[in-house]
Amino acid sequence: MPVVTARFVDHAWRRGCDFVILDLEDSVPRHLKAYARGLIEDAIPNVSKGGAEAFTRINHDSVQADLEAVVWPGLAKVAYPKTEHAEEVRLLDTIITRLERERGIRPGTVEIGPNIETAVGVANVFEIAAASPRVREFGATTGGYDLSRDLGVEMFVDFDQFVYVKGESELAARTLGLRVRGAPFVANTTGSVSDPDRAFRQAEAARRCGFRVSGGGLNPATVDSQNLGYTPPDEDVCDAHWVLEQYQRLEATGEAWLEVESRVIDRYEAARARDTLEWAALCAERNREKAEAVARTTAAMAEQAPPQK
């Protein structure tokens, strides 16, 4: 969200987001950049009070001034737009390292999220992803607005324009052992940024492909459906329990595999089931964390401003 739009920032903590990106870049008009920088320090605790992590997207061409304004305790990640070269990431790392030291932040806390949004960036994905240990998650899922402009293509077509881009990015991330952001193609021919059904289908498709990190969204109407889409549904959890029960039976027999109800049960299926249960537990824990944060904040606010009679 543009950090200059106060009503977005003030309501963000109630939305149920896992993270909030405070934007200094393309949603902020040029003449408001300096003013926007001044807002980040207060916005970080403000958007985090519902349990969300606070991220900031800085500008490509004012790294020094932007980092000075955003690296404060509570900031989890700096997203760097239009990353094209590993040196850019290394420069960010150097400045962030100094600011962490100066501002009492545990060294290495702040992540760097290089956004791949140009052909040159795609051509250099591996070097970029490998440029700093602060890059812990990598992939190409941002809406594609910048990449489309760079490639000279219309957006919102009915086929996947970015197969190669996503493939190269994922390959780099997996080779380097990073968390992978990925987005299987789900057509959006209207260009809508607020359609909850589409957001759900996109998130569900991502989860089914094994992705667990989203690139986020542009409209609060999509938050709940994204959270839901990334969370394993009850029937998947039940099925995983069933698979593990069958696997225990199999282990007792000493065989390598077993066919039950025309499904194969083996150690790969068991591993997949364990994975689903682990992920479901993590999702539940995260939801609890967020609910507790919201409850704490609501209670504190009620204390500060008792309801008027």
Place this chain on the structure above:
Amino acid sequence: MVPLTDAGMVSQAWRHDADAITLDLEDGVDAARKAEARGLVKKAIVPTAKSAAEVFVRVNKSFLQADLEAAVWPGVCGVMLPQVESAAEVLEAAEIVATLERQRGIVAGSLQFIPLLESARGVWDIRSIITASSRVTQVGLDESDLAGDLGINPLPDHDPFVYARGRLVIEAIAAKVNPIGMAYPLSLRSGVAPESEIHALATKARNLGMKGVICPHPGWVAPVNAAFTPTAELVAWNKRVREAFAAGVAAGTAAVPLDGRMIDVPVDEWAIVVIATAEACAARDAEKHAALNRQHKCTAQ
């Protein structure tokens, strides 16, 4: 793309409104007639260019020296180099062309190269190939030869070159070279096709990042030109984008909702490009039509 030994096609090529015409010495010419075809290039240049089309010549990899000597004349914009597999091949061609430019009074460095990649090796090494010489302005795949190289016989429903085309687009644009190509399956099947199919697949090619299409048949030119020209509807939408964005910025935000979409800096920048492209297409069409009218007047006299 016009085979030099087909006199009828060569003499009529200017009539089809192509932005560029490539005189072919390679696959369109029988092995026995290569020498004859070489002798036809020089005289074909001026008539081919009379409707303001740029003229290119496709040479044979195995007769590089002889073909370039036959092809590099004033009036030729560049050469298409088939089956390129390494930077060394591009440099070899560049050296020959530089000599010919000097000998024949052509501005040094003006001749462009369009390498065509037709093998796994070429696709893999695209970066070194297209950055080997500043003469490389466009690059494409020859998908039927690529299928041959890979030993595959593709089915129409299964595009085998998603990766190759994706790599072409990314590496070319990263190197500021124009990727050219068609969408599948017409990328592999040359010849006659319904105009609506050509238009749809050329539009898809543009939306994959291609900047142009090599037309194997004159019937392709009109639908390809239409697909690469922004429609009036698209221009009108992008003018609304620019207005909405300007109003948003004036009101203190650069993220503006418009018809359910989100308009921000890159969307506004793209709108500028679309409007400028429409104007450039109109100017180029006017240039071609003016040339065509001059020809018709000459013919009438």
